[in-house]
Amino acid sequence: MSPRALTSLEPASTDPSRIRNFCIIAHIDHGKSTLADRMLGITGVVSDRDMRAQYLDRMDIERERGITIKSQAVRMPWALDGDTYALNMIDTPGHVDFTYEVSRSLAACEGAILLVDAAQGIEAQTLANLYLALENDLTIIPVLNKIDLPAADPDKYAKELASLIGGRPEDVLRVSGKTGVGVTELLDRVVELIPAPRGDAGAPARAMIFDSVYDTYRGVITYVRMIDGKLSPRERVQMMSTKAVHELLEIGVSSPEPTPTKGLGVGEVGYLITGVKDVRQSKVGDTVTNAAKPSTQALPGYTDPKPMVFSGLYPIDGSDYPILREALDKLKLSDASLNYEPETSVALGFGFRCGFLGLLHLEIVTERLEREFGLDLIATAPSVPYEVTTEDKKHFTVTNPSEFPTGTKIASVSEPMVKAAILAPKDYVGTIMELCQSKRGSLLGMEYLGEDRVEIRYSMPLGEIVFDFFDQLKSKTAGYASLDYEPSGEQDADLVKVDILLQGEAVDAFSAIVHRDKAYAYGLLMTERLKKLIPRQQFEVPIQAAIGARIIARESISAMRKDVLAKCYGGDITRKRKLLEKQKEGKKRMKMVGRVEVPQEAFIAALSGDVEKKDKK
Numbered sequence: 001m002s003p004r005a006l007t008s009l010e011p012a013s014t015d016p017s018r019i020r021n022f023c024i025i026a027h028i029d030h031g032k033s034t035l036a037d038r039m040l041g042i043t044g045v046v047s048d049r050d051m052r053a054q055y056l057d058r059m060d061i062e063r064e065r066g067i068t069i070k071s072q073a074v075r076m077p078w079a080l081d082g083d084t085y086a087l088n089m090i091d092t093p094g095h096v097d098f099t100y101e102v103s104r105s106l107a108a109c110e111g112a113i114l115l116v117d118a119a120q121g122i123e124a125q126t127l128a129n130l131y132l133a134l135e136n137d138l139t140i141i142p143v144l145n146k147i148d149l150p151a152a153d154p155d156k157y158a159k160e161l162a163s164l165i166g167g168r169p170e171d172v173l174r175v176s177g178k179t180g181v182g183v184t185e186l187l188d189r190v191v192e193l194i195p196a197p198r199g200d201a202g203a204p205a206r207a208m209i210f211d212s213v214y215d216t217y218r219g220v221i222t223y224v225r226m227i228d229g230k231l232s233p234r235e236r237v238q239m240m241s242t243k244a245v246h247e248l249l250e251i252g253v254s255s256p257e258p259t260p261t262k263g264l265g266v267g268e269v270g271y272l273i274t275g276v277k278d279v280r281q282s283k284v285g286d287t288v289t290n291a292a293k294p295s296t297q298a299l300p301g302y303t304d305p306k307p308m309v310f311s312g313l314y315p316i317d318g319s320d321y322p323i324l325r326e327a328l329d330k331l332k333l334s335d336a337s338l339n340y341e342p343e344t345s346v347a348l349g350f351g352f353r354c355g356f357l358g359l360l361h362l363e364i365v366t367e368r369l370e371r372e373f374g375l376d377l378i379a380t381a382p383s384v385p386y387e388v389t390t391e392d393k394k395h396f397t398v399t400n401p402s403e404f405p406t407g408t409k410i411a412s413v414s415e416p417m418v419k420a421a422i423l424a425p426k427d428y429v430g431t432i433m434e435l436c437q438s439k440r441g442s443l444l445g446m447e448y449l450g451e452d453r454v455e456i457r458y459s460m461p462l463g464e465i466v467f468d469f470f471d472q473l474k475s476k477t478a479g480y481a482s483l484d485y486e487p488s489g490e491q492d493a494d495l496v497k498v499d500i501l502l503q504g505e506a507v508d509a510f511s512a513i514v515h516r517d518k519a520y521a522y523g524l525l526m527t528e529r530l531k532k533l534i535p536r537q538q539f540e541v542p543i544q545a546a547i548g549a550r551i552i553a554r555e556s557i558s559a560m561r562k563d564v565l566a567k568c569y570g571g572d573i574t575r576k577r578k579l580l581e582k583q584k585e586g587k588k589r590m591k592m593v594g595r596v597e598v599p600q601e602a603f604i605a606a607l608s609g610d611v612e613k614k615d616k617k
């Protein structure tokens, strides 16, 4: 603990002029959590003994992957020039999937520490987060981290940062979250530079929800930033988007363990517990007001986050379906942006079509389902929502390719677009442009940042990004490129559905919506894959790819009579019976597509692309 830390955990001050609300924004892995931990140690809110790495990241998956999914807020007392301040640090998620949550966390602050790895320099998310912070009028404190690294080049990157935000290189602070160098000065800088919150203490209460977390024992814990007025324990509060009224069972601050207080006033950051059991009743971005004396104007910026990536989740063992349903119901309590509805597939049986904020969100949810609920799952290829208009002027949204209309005349199809920003060393510009072009991107602009780093901006269909864009980008640039993107409306495109047919029957899990120019390649890929995976049957099985009634690719599996009894010449009837029993067992794991028997493993391998991976080895 530093001598500057205070020993008392009682809120240092509730006078708004002594409050500083800030967050740390950084690209993934630039050391935000490490720095946050170090601040907790230096301000004395967490003793060295209790300090475990990444105190703020509570979920196991977060800790293992080293990423922050859920933001948390913590109050730290800090003394400067004889005055005591309450520093509220709001931890923001760093990944693109959670941009909305980031923007709400930023809206709860007056300032932001812009943290950049002194060995890496500015990356795509540094910029994306900086732009979000500037949109919210935050005061920016530029900081270089990891100056203890031998590869650190603080002089170079201080210049880069200064030219980006318009300041002097010598004003860029240099710290190491790991060793603690410079962190005390940084805390002082937070007090000096970040403006105190302002609000109307006499007005009806308005608090903005910037996070809401499900806790098994306490129900939903809602993190808020008070804008106007005051909230006190036991009073009745109203959520302005839904008008739902709840009683405030507890109100307090995290330092960093929840500590009840007598209320929260202007500029304060803390938590509320109302006994609700589902985070959907306490939505990020919503305004909390006093039910008896409600405010008439909700705070700006609230939206319902829309799922942008869809995938079918199926239990590999069909009998796990009820467990999957229960697991999703449970996860929903803590994840307001997870959507799902039951669906059935010829190939995969019973499952759920789930909507996610993005690919990382999908990965996290599948991993939690497998890990926390012991499920083995197969996920269908991710797809995005398409808006379809038919010639008779009907509109609908297609989130499952197999539901894409055929037969009816389609007037237009539009797909979600994103503005993508890619940052990379300049040597990779050609490679990156080639890749973006091949993914139907159109160049928006290009800018040099410093001597060797370039920001390339493209408009691209989200559908191309969710496929394997990020993996390809990483492998083509030896890991040097970083990517960020934001939704930017919709655009009409010449999209078609490619079906994959086994003996004339469409296998729903393999239908895909692709651009007409890519339909043939997709058809060829899938028919070849399946040919390798599906065992011979007693008759010839054609595998075809089709757009509507038009076949665009074809393979076939030649017939073979599989006579399991052939080996059993002689009359041993028990042995014959055993073999027949065994065959029956095997059949249970088979899925029937028309008359064709397909082992489920074949579907799984075809969906995950395991065939090519094996071929490459």
Ligand SMILES: Nc1nc2c(ncn2[C@@H]2O[C@H](COP(=O)(O)OP(=O)(O)OP(=O)(O)O)[C@@H](O)[C@H]2O)c(=O)[nH]1
Residues within 6 Å of the ligand: 026, 027, 028, 029, 030, 031, 032, 033, 034, 035, 066, 067, 068, 094, 145, 146, 147, 148, 149, 175, 176, 177, 178, 179
């Ligand atoms: N040498 C050195 N390593 C550091 C420092 N700060 C963080 N690291 C290391 O950098 C890696 C990433 O640090 P984190 O604190 O997890 O990064 P983060 O920005 O919180 O990552 P996300 O939560 O994924 O955004 C870890 O391996 C840390 O040990 C530092 O000051 N010096």
